[in-house]
Structure formats: structure tokens, C-alpha cells
Amino acid sequence: MNTMAATPHPQSHETELQIAQVVFESPFGMLVTDAAGVILRVNAAFTRMSGYSAAEAVGKTPALLKSGRQDQHFYQAMWDSLHDDRCWQGEIWNRGKNGRVYAEHLHIAAVTMDAGRVTHYVASFTDISLAKDAEILVHRLAYYDGLTHLPNRRLLRDRIGQALLSSARSGLCGAVFFIDVDNFRSINDTDGHDVGDQLLVELAQRLRAVVREGDTVARQGGDEFVLLLEDLSESTEIGTTMALQVGEKLRSAMATPIYLSGRDYQCRLSIGVAVFEQQDTLEGLLLHADLALQQAKKAGRNTQRFFDPQMQAALELRNALEAELEKALQWGHLRLYYQPQVDRARRVVGVEALLRWQHPLRGMVPPGDFIPLAEDCGLILPIGAWVLEQACEQLRIWSQDARMRELQVAVNVSARQFAQPHFVAQVQAVLAASGVNPARLKLELTESLVLDNVRDAIEKMRAIKRLGVSFSMDDFGTGYSSLSYLAQLPLDQLKIDRSFVMNIPGKSSDETIARTIISMGRGLEMQVIAEGVETEVQRAFLAMHGCDAYQGYLFGRPLPAQELQAYVQQA
Ligand code: C2E
Ligand code: MG
Ligand code: MG
DSSP, X not given: OOSSSOOOOSSOHHHHHHHHHHHXXXXXXXXXXXXXXXXXXXXXXXXXXXXOOHHHHTTSOGGGGBOSOSOHHHHHHHHHHHHHHSEEEEEEEEEOTTSOEEEEEEEEEEEEOTTSOEEEEEEEEEEOHHHHHHHHHHHHHHHXXXXXXXXXXXXXXXXHHHHHHHHHHHOOEEEEEEEEETTHHHHHHHHOHHHHHHHHHHHHHHHHHHSOTTSEEEEEETTEEEEEEEEEESSHHHHHHHHHHHHHHHHHTTSSOEEETTEEEOOOEEEEXXXXXXXXXXXXXXXXXXXXXXXXXXXXXXSEEEOOHHHHHHHHHHHHHHHHHHHHHHHTOEEEEEXXXXXXXXXXXXXXXXXXXXXXXXXXXXXXXXXXXHHHXXXXXXXXXXXXXXXXXXXXXXXXXXXXXXXXXXXXXXHXXXXXXXXXXXXXXXXXXXXXXXXXXXXXXXHHHHHHTHHXXXXXXXHHHHTTOEEEEEEETSSOOOHHHHTTSOOSEEEEOHHHHTTTTTOHHHHHHHHHHHHHHHHTTXXXXXXXXXXXXXXXXXXXXXXXXXXXXXXOOOEEHHHHHHHHHHO
């Protein structure tokens, strides 16, 4: 019998048998059947792989090894190929004697005699289970989160992409939930990463338990989970209501604390939801869900928010402003206005420099609309530097005027600007370049800026004070106003926030705050100025309690430098 495709060879029968024997000792599993598929011979490698001895296998058919993982079509295709091409090869799952299912690469050749009649089949195979396992492992690593075994960001994007396609076909809407664990970071920081990890695993299970089998719960990284719901409804409204209910379920799944290493952990969730329809894009959808999550966090956390078009409008405005703001700086559309500050005798003793954006289309944009934005995107650094330079340039111009040279100019400093390592050097350089008297410059800081890093703040403030510059604490009373740190700061002035001034006299708690700030300032030998003074009654109340200085519409609005100068000189 020829064991391979039967090409006649001028070799003796004996030689052929020897060759066949050597081939049969190969490390590949081998099996020979007759034309009907009954096993005639197997080799040692076959026995090693399958667990069946030659005695157990011979006389049976290869169906002995069936794992059930291939269907009828698979075998049909194999037989068709053997019939037409006389051979077949491919991957197949077989089951060994001990029940182990293994993958093998199988090659089957039909042995034919004279007229093409099949006499035998010879199968050889290698176990590729290891490679298969590696493939599965790689897939798992690439698409699943190692800790929670949930789909990871990559698989999630895949699934959302699929969901959008299927939504386009079915016309049914779905929803994406961005889920953030409110207090996770503090637990992780205080109780350690092991506890944090266990908590995430438990959270993953609870979230999974809330949703249906076909829904995707994924872990985006950190403590951010994402839920994808598909096929909700034809109506977006109904879909939204359904999503709302699921969100509530997710949050109430956290009602019972999670018990870990002897402690109860109460987790709360912030959830941002974006309902999607066929026309949505993957990136747009993720952005919307994230925006909604940011809103949920802003709303005080432990809540859920849905993305809505107003949010989108605000986002677009913000993006537009950001791009325009950069140009505003280059094109010189920023202006400094100056608002008078007066003493008890109503004499102008200083001004506060207030930034304005003269927008070619939007008109005058107030700082409240663009400074927070500038802080987020970092533009506050070049803008802050410009303000400082501009204010010093103004001081230089005013130093040539007998009346104006008496004024002190207060400049607002933002947290990010102050936090720059070279802030002290920056102030020094600007002063040196303009040649102005440093005593004419005052910097306004806020409490939160100082509290970010009290030690660093004190150090920088001292260095700047040594240059001769003074400091005012802006919006005082709205932050922590803790006496313990206040006393350590080299401040010259406290500025009572407008929100208190607004309600005096009348609202007794605000009256008390204003009075307390004044006496606090006196105790710490700091001057006290009130901002937002609009009425004579307010001024009188503050004066009665010993306030030193005033700023507000009662004395003058912020004005361009020229107008301010005219105002001061005629007063
Ligand atoms: P702020 O430093 O507390 O400035 C006082 C704000 O109160 C100014 O608003 C001023 O126009 C307003 N104001 C003054 N008197 C009255 C009054 O009697 N009634 C009312 N209703 N308002 C009054 P503005 O100019 O809109 O500035 C808002 C905030 O923007 C400032 O608050 C400050 O935090 C920030 N800002 C302004 N310019 C700059 C700047 O150059 N750099 C930085 N980092 N922030 C700035
Ligand atoms: Mg200010
Ligand atoms: Mg203020």
C-alpha cells in the first residue's frame, strides 16, 4: 500500500515499507483508514494527542474524536473537497479520550489506485491548541479589561460602531451611559489600590447584574464604566424614558454598601446618558455622553444627566470662543479697563484693572464669559502676562502725571498664572522693563489660589513683597477664610466680596460677615476694601463699621484708561 499519494516509484516493496515506517514515526499524529473511513493504523503521536491506543482506535471511524464543535456543513465541505481534490486541510477541534478538546491542524489525503479508485485515507495532524490558547489570550488582552473582565475601551468602540449600524437598519434608538464612581478616588487613595481593585470588580458585577444579557457593560479605564443599550424603541422619547429607568436601577444597585476587608463602602454614581439614533456618529455620541457626565458631576454628583442640544450649543460656543480668544490676544482685541477705588473721603486712591474683550462681532465680552475658559485651555498664561505688562505700561504713562502717579493699580492674578514656577521672575521682569515704582502695583489673589498650595503661595508672596509690590485678597469671605492661614500670608488688604455688600444693610448674616471681615482686617493690620458698592446706604453702613476703602458703581464703573484719567482729574 502506498501511504502517500500513489505515484509509482521504481523502488522495492520492502524499501517502500521502510519509508512508510519512518514516516509513521513522525512527531505528527497519523491515521490511516480504508475507503469506508474505518481506522486501520494510527501512530504513537496520535496516541499521545488523543489518548486512544492503537487497539482502541483501530476498527473505529474518526468520529471517535468528534468534539461537536463542527457542524454537518463542515464535514460535508471536507468530504466534497476530498472527493474533488483528493485532499483537504484545515483546522478542526477534536476531543481526546479524557474529554480534553484540542485544536489541530489536519491534512487528509486520499490514496488512489489505478483508475482513481480511493483505497485509503491518510490523515496527519499537529496539535495547535497552544497556539489557539495564545490566540484567545491575545484576544482577551486586547479587548477585555484584565481586572473586571469587562470589554475594554477598544471593544466598546467596536460595539458602539456596530450598534449605530444596526440602529440605522432597525430604526430603533439606543443609549450610551458614562458612569463615574463619585468617591472612588478618595477610597483608592486612602485605603489602597487593593481595596480599590476589589471595589471595581464588585461594582462591575453589580452593574452587569442590572442589565440584560445582550447589553454591553465596559470599563473605560479608572473608575469609568460605560453601558451600551441597544434596540430600545422607535421613539426617542420612549427610549429616553427607558434609559432613565435603567440609570435609576444602576444607581439603586449601589444602595447596599459593598463589604470589603471588614468595612462597608458606600459608592455613589454620576451618570451621563446620550440617546442615539441612526444618524449619530461614534465620536459625537461619546462626546455627548461625556458632556452629560460632566453636567452630572457639576450638579453635585450622585445623579444622572441626559445630553441635550443646549449642552451642545454651550459646547460649540465654548469651542468657538476658545479659538477666537487666541486670535483676540494676537490681534489686540483685549482691553484693560480701570475702575476707581476710593478712600473714606471718596478720594480716588487706586484703580482695579479689569479685562475686556472687544469682540468684532459679539461686542464687549465680559471676563466672566472667557476667563474660566482661558484658565481651562491655558490661554490664561499669555493673557495674564499681557495684563500685567499692560497695567505696568499704564503705570509708566501715569507716572508722568502729578495726580495719576498717586494711584495704585490692582491686577487680578489667576491660579494657574500664579502657580507657574517663574511667576516671581515674571513680575520682576515686567516691573524692570517698565521702570515703574513697584509700590504702585498691587496683585489681587483669591483664597482658592492660595489654598492650592499654601507653602508655595507664602514663599512666592514674600518674594514679590520684597520687590515692593502689595497684595489684596479678592472675593474675601466666599472661600474658606480660615484665620489660621490668613495670618501667615503677607497680605496688605482684604476685599469684601460683592455678594455680601449687595445685601447690606438688611440681611443680617451678610452684615455680620462684612463686620467680621472689617474687624479681622484691623486685627491683622490689613486694610479692608469693599467691592460692588452701589448705594450710599451700603457705603454708610460699611463706613460706620470702619471700612477703609470702596469700589463700586457708586463711585465709578470700569473705564478705558483715558476716560478714567479724565474722571480722576476732574474729581
Ligand atoms: P473681581 O476681581 O472680583 O472684579 C470685580 C468685578 O465686579 C468686576 O467685574 C467689576 O466690574 C464688578 N463690579 C465692580 N463694582 C460693581 C458694582 O458696583 N456692581 C456690580 N454689579 N458689579 C461691580 P468684571 O469686570 O466683570 O470682572 C469679573 C471678574 O473677572 C473679576 O472679578 C475677576 O475675577 C475676573 N477678571 C477681570 N479681569 C481679570 C484679569 O485681568 N485677570 C484675571 N485673572 N481675572 C480677571
Ligand atoms: Mg478683582
Ligand atoms: Mg472680587
